[in-house]
Amino acid sequence: MELLLVVVLGLLYAAGIFLILRRSMVKLLLGIMLLGNGTNILIFLLGTITKGKPPVIGPDQNVFQDIYADPIPQSLILTAIVISFALTAFAIVLLKRVYALVDSDDLDDLNTPEEEDL
Amino acid sequence: MIDNHILAPVFIHLFTAILQLIAWRKTVTQRFLSVGGAFIGLLIAIRLFAKVYTEGSLSMHASNWEAPFSIVFVADLLAVSMVLLTAIAGFAVSIFSSVGIARQRMLYGYFPIFHFLLMGLNGAFLTGDIFNLYVWFEVIIISSFVLMTLGGRKAQLEGAVKYMAMNILASTFFLTGIGILYGISGSLNMADLSIRIREFHNQPLLDVAAIFFLLGFGIKSAVFPLYYWLPSSYHTPPSAVAATFGGLLTKVGVYAILRVFSLMFVPDEFTKNLLMVMAVLTILTGAFGALIKTNIRRLFSYLIVCHIGFMIGGIAMFTKAALMGAVFYLIHDIMVKTNMFLIAGYIRQVRGTMDMTKLGGLYKAYPLISLLIALVLFSLVGVPPLSGFWPKIYLFQEAFVGGQYFFIAALIIGSLVTMYVIAKLWADVFWKNTPEDQPVEDKFKELPPFKKVLLLMPIVLLCSVTLYIGLQAEHVVLAVDRISNELLDTSSYVKTVLGDKVFKK
Numbered sequence: 085m086e087l088l089l090v091v092v093l094g095l096l097y098a099a100g101i102f103l104i105l106r107r108s109m110v111k112l113l114l115g116i117m118l119l120g121n122g123t124n125i126l127i128f129l130l131g132t133i134t135k136g137k138p139p140v141i142g143p144d145q146n147v148f149q150d151i152y153a154d155p156i157p158q159s160l161i162l163t164a165i166v167i168s169f170a171l172t173a174f175a176i177v178l179l180k181r182v183y184a185l186v187d188s189d190d191l192d193d194l195n196t197p198e199e200e201d202l
Numbered sequence: 203m204i205d206n207h208i209l210a211p212v213f214i215h216l217f218t219a220i221l222q223l224i225a226w227r228k229t230v231t232q233r234f235l236s237v238g239g240a241f242i243g244l245l246i247a248i249r250l251f252a253k254v255y256t257e258g259s260l261s262m263h264a265s266n267w268e269a270p271f272s273i274v275f276v277a278d279l280l281a282v283s284m285v286l287l288t289a290i291a292g293f294a295v296s297i298f299s300s301v302g303i304a305r306q307r308m309l310y311g312y313f314p315i316f317h318f319l320l321m322g323l324n325g326a327f328l329t330g331d332i333f334n335l336y337v338w339f340e341v342i343i344i345s346s347f348v349l350m351t352l353g354g355r356k357a358q359l360e361g362a363v364k365y366m367a368m369n370i371l372a373s374t375f376f377l378t379g380i381g382i383l384y385g386i387s388g389s390l391n392m393a394d395l396s397i398r399i400r401e402f403h404n405q406p407l408l409d410v411a412a413i414f415f416l417l418g419f420g421i422k423s424a425v426f427p428l429y430y431w432l433p434s435s436y437h438t439p440p441s442a443v444a445a446t447f448g449g450l451l452t453k454v455g456v457y458a459i460l461r462v463f464s465l466m467f468v469p470d471e472f473t474k475n476l477l478m479v480m481a482v483l484t485i486l487t488g489a490f491g492a493l494i495k496t497n498i499r500r501l502f503s504y505l506i507v508c509h510i511g512f513m514i515g516g517i518a519m520f521t522k523a524a525l526m527g528a529v530f531y532l533i534h535d536i537m538v539k540t541n542m543f544l545i546a547g548y549i550r551q552v553r554g555t556m557d558m559t560k561l562g563g564l565y566k567a568y569p570l571i572s573l574l575i576a577l578v579l580f581s582l583v584g585v586p587p588l589s590g591f592w593p594k595i596y597l598f599q600e601a602f603v604g605g606q607y608f609f610i611a612a613l614i615i616g617s618l619v620t621m622y623v624i625a626k627l628w629a630d631v632f633w634k635n636t637p638e639d640q641p642v643e644d645k646f647k648e649l650p651p652f653k654k655v656l657l658l659m660p661i662v663l664l665c666s667v668t669l670y671i672g673l674q675a676e677h678v679v680l681a682v683d684r685i686s687n688e689l690l691d692t693s694s695y696v697k698t699v700l701g702d703k704v705f706k707k
Contacts, residue, residue, distance in 0.1 A: 119371070126382075
């Protein structure tokens with residue numbers, strides 16, 4: 085399980101960085117999304133995976149007696165997912181507006197010459 | 203000491219923003235709410251600062267859980283100083299916005315978002331939990347995205363794409379760093395981390411985590427290889443927005459570097475050298491970029507980059523005097539940079555353009571206001587005894603003691619170029635006659651008197667704070683001295699958060 089996640093993690097980071105280095109705005113956005121997902125898996129992986137041990141204290145005990153699955157990485161990932169969802173939604177709307185104005189998907193076309201400044 | 207009033211600077215802006223959302227599309231009500239809210243925020247910040255200054259650091263634990271398990275808010279002297287400066291700058295920008303922002307932008311919610319931004323800034327300064335810091339950073343960037351794109355002009359959206367991409371990337375790096383840090387230490391509380399990291403002996407892995415944090419904060423604070431988004435986006439939004447961004451947003455990155463590198467990754471030889479190289483190159487590239495710009499706000503954007511290098515250089519040396527210089531420069535820079543962008547907005551009101559080749563004759567038209575602006579420009583350049591001068595003494599002194607001759611050269615070049623471009627700006631905008639083919643459309647003259655006062659008041663306010671920092675530098679030095687002590691010896695911070703039990707072992 086860990087090995088699979090490590091491979092997926094590496095692939096997500098590599099693909100994300102590759103896409104960010106492209107000139108297209110849509111690919112930039114996709115790259116950022118992949119990187120974000122890669123980060124989430126990284127947190128999950130580094131929080132050490134423990135199977136079938138829910139972090140619940142039994143009715144006849146006062147403290148944890150056994151190794152248990154750490155819930156914190158999952159709450160971190162949940163927060164990160166919600167935040168990146170909002171950011172991605174904003175980014176998609178922004179890119180759509182820019183595409184409508186500039187009529188191009190190329191990041192190099194985003195440099196209006198300085199004379200047009202206010 | 204535990205005190206729940208720490209959260210007041212965060213909540214005041216949250217409540218202000220909610221009230222403004224209720225008053226949606228009623229721009230007059232929103233303006234009053236904004237100025238009122240920012241003023242109460244200022245009073246709260248002053249009270250918090252006074253309390254921390256006299257009684258020592260305070261902390262707040264969410265739902266009264268004990269420290270490493272709860273989310274904590276910590277108000278040490280560095281944090282409350284930043285909160286106080288944010289409150290002053292926020293109050294000034296809020297007054298300026300009530301006249302300087304077009305009604306159309308207000309209708310689409312400029313003011314609520316502005317207060318959400320201030321809330322995020324205060325939260326980021328006060329939190330004592332590294333993941334919570336990430337969340338506040340996200341609050342800051344999502345509000346700043348909206349402020350940057352509000353209005354939707356072509357140039358604005360073009361700048362926003364770069365700004366958005368780089369900032370989301372910075373957050374991703376930051377989050378990766380947090381993930382690694384949690385993996386190796388199992389804690390997110392910064393005070394707890396500072397203890398646990400000392401017991402962790404896999405230095406290369408720690409360095410990797412440190413580099414991720416440095417990348418994330420470096421993009422935000424616009425240091426050398428990561429700053430390109432800043433000059434290509436900061437000249438696009440309205441001046442009031444640019445003032446908040448230029449004065450505060452990059453400085454949050456510097457604050458985060460100070461916090462993380464003093465508490466967790468105490469700089470070793472490798473980090474110090476890395477930071478020093480970045481600082482020198484940041485100063486040089488920022489300075490040379492500023493040389494060729496004719497648009498006032500583009501020029502200021504490069505000056506922001508240049509002066510970030512001064513602070514990073516101070517952090518890189520990591521001795522007491524160097525940190526004093528860096529923190530003092532941070533305090534001076536927030537006030538002056540905010541004011542510079544407000545002044546750029548004022549110039550645009552007066553002449554309708556920010557292109558230095560098309561401007562001129564402002565001294566003839568408004569001699570008194572021009573002299574006031576000259577005072578701010580002198581502070582920026584660092585003419586003694588104004589505020590930019592004192593931190594540089596510490597930086598120079600410490601660079602000589604530490605034998606950092608490249609940094610000294612960069613400091614000299616950076617200061618010299620700043621002086622040159624500011625002198626050029628003064629000659630072009632204020633002394634030179636208006637170019638003859640250039641029509642003068644003075645919107646400022648047609649404004650009713652109370653609006654003129656509202657536009658100038660924030661500039662006067664920030665200018666007087668700058669003068670205070672410069673002329674009463676001994677007061678600031680007292681605070682800065684304590685801050686740098688706390689940064690070098692973090693035991694008081696750790697004690698505030700975790701209580702005495704840590705040191706009994």
